[in-house]
Amino acid sequence: MGAGKTFEGEFRPPGMARSVTPILIGGPGRCVVSPEGLVVEGQKVRSQGPVMLLILFGMLLAFFGLVTSLGLDLDSRGTKVLGVIVMLGALAISTALAKRQKAKEPTKVVFPWASIKDAREEGDLALVVVKKFKPKGGLYFAPREGLDGFLQAVNDARRA
Numbered sequence: 001m002g003a004g005k006t007f008e009g010e011f012r013p014p015g016m017a018r019s020v021t022p023i024l025i026g027g028p029g030r031c032v033v034s035p036e037g038l039v040v041e042g043q044k045v046r047s048q049g050p051v052m053l054l055i056l057f058g059m060l061l062a063f064f065g066l067v068t069s070l071g072l073d074l075d076s077r078g079t080k081v082l083g084v085i086v087m088l089g090a091l092a093i094s095t096a097l098a099k100r101q102k103a104k105e106p107t108k109v110v111f112p113w114a115s116i117k118d119a120r121e122e123g124d125l126a127l128v129v130v131k132k133f134k135p136k137g138g139l140y141f142a143p144r145e146g147l148d149g150f151l152q153a154v155n156d157a158r159r160a
Helices: 049-070 077-099 147-159
Strands: 005-011 025-033 037-045 103-112 116-122 125-130 137-143
Touching: 005 037, 005 147, 025 137, 025 147, 049 077, 116 147, 125 147, 137 147
Parallel strands: none
Antiparallel strands: 005 025, 005 137, 025 037, 037 103, 116 125, 125 137
């Protein structure tokens, strides 16, 4: 494998999919822009999807249970305030769980340039979209040197 530009940083797959289903690589790692493709070294993480669905279901039950026990009308202002409080609680819990995703085992994947369909900024992360390759989805990466240099290098290499 030829030498390439190395970008150290942290993989941060979101707990719930944003615009692209996350590839489950997380924690500290590196991406190497090589002639063969994007070489990714990080740790496999568990999907938090089922846990998030249970939290959402539990919060909905809590909301309707509180509305019923307090005798609130679904159109009342108190019900709306309670709904906002329950939604903020669900968001806080899901964010905390997403941050606590446990890295499992080290992994190294070479994504061929033909399988990388896009590389763009999404919030404070670089999103590399992989299709027609296993694993497929979005690779969410925060390069230490900043997004611009990493995204420029990936986009230049995939278009070459």
